[in-house]
Amino acid sequence: MARPVQELTVGELAARSGVAVSALHFYEKKGLIRSLRTAGNQRRYPRDLLRRVAVIKVGQRAGVPLAEIRAALETLPDGRTPTVADWARLSRRWRAELDERIQRLVHLRDDLDGCIGCGCLSLKVCPLRNPDDRLGEDGAGPRLIEP
Numbered sequence: 322m323a324r325p326v327q328e329l330t331v332g333e334l335a336a337r338s339g340v341a342v343s344a345l346h347f348y349e350k351k352g353l354i355r356s357l358r359t360a361g362n363q364r365r366y367p368r369d370l371l372r373r374v375a376v377i378k379v380g381q382r383a384g385v386p387l388a389e390i391r392a393a394l395e396t397l398p399d400g401r402t403p404t405v406a407d408w409a410r411l412s413r414r415w416r417a418e419l420d421e422r423i424q425r426l427v428h429l430r431d432d433l434d435g436c437i438g439c440g441c442l443s444l445k446v447c448p449l450r451n452p453d454d455r456l457g458e459d460g461a462g463p464r465l466i467e468p
């Protein structure tokens with residue numbers, strides 16, 4: 322029986338998207354993509370899923386966790402494939418998150434500079450061991466031991 326041209330097998334989706342079959346199954350298990358089932362219980366994917374997979378790949382490349390990508394895709398009505406406007410909105414949000422992550426990493430790198438060659442890992446002075454003296458804000462004493 323001929324299948325609709327708008328549907329792809331998992332192998333076709335993998336070949337067209339550049340994503341491994343195992344990764345596509347993983348995306349499906351995590352709720353990022355959905356398949357249809359044939360009468361013989363084989364997976365079929367709507368052709369427009371290629372764009373959704375592209376968005377997932379780009380999000381991952383930008384370091385966005387899969388759970389956040391899924392949450393972003395869930396904001397689209399009826400699980401539709403992101404439109405140009407959707408993608409513009411998502412990419413703006415991810416850009417802001419990427420900027421924040423870069424800032425945190427720059428800060429971490431600068432703190433690490435002070436630790437290179439030191440080795441003290443002191444709660445009092447090491448910015449990586451106790452950033453911003455968080456334990457000191459809880460009060461004096463052995464904060465790591467007391468519940």
Ligand code: FES
Nearest residue numbers: 436439441442447
């Ligand atoms: S290891 Fe000494 S300041 Fe971090």
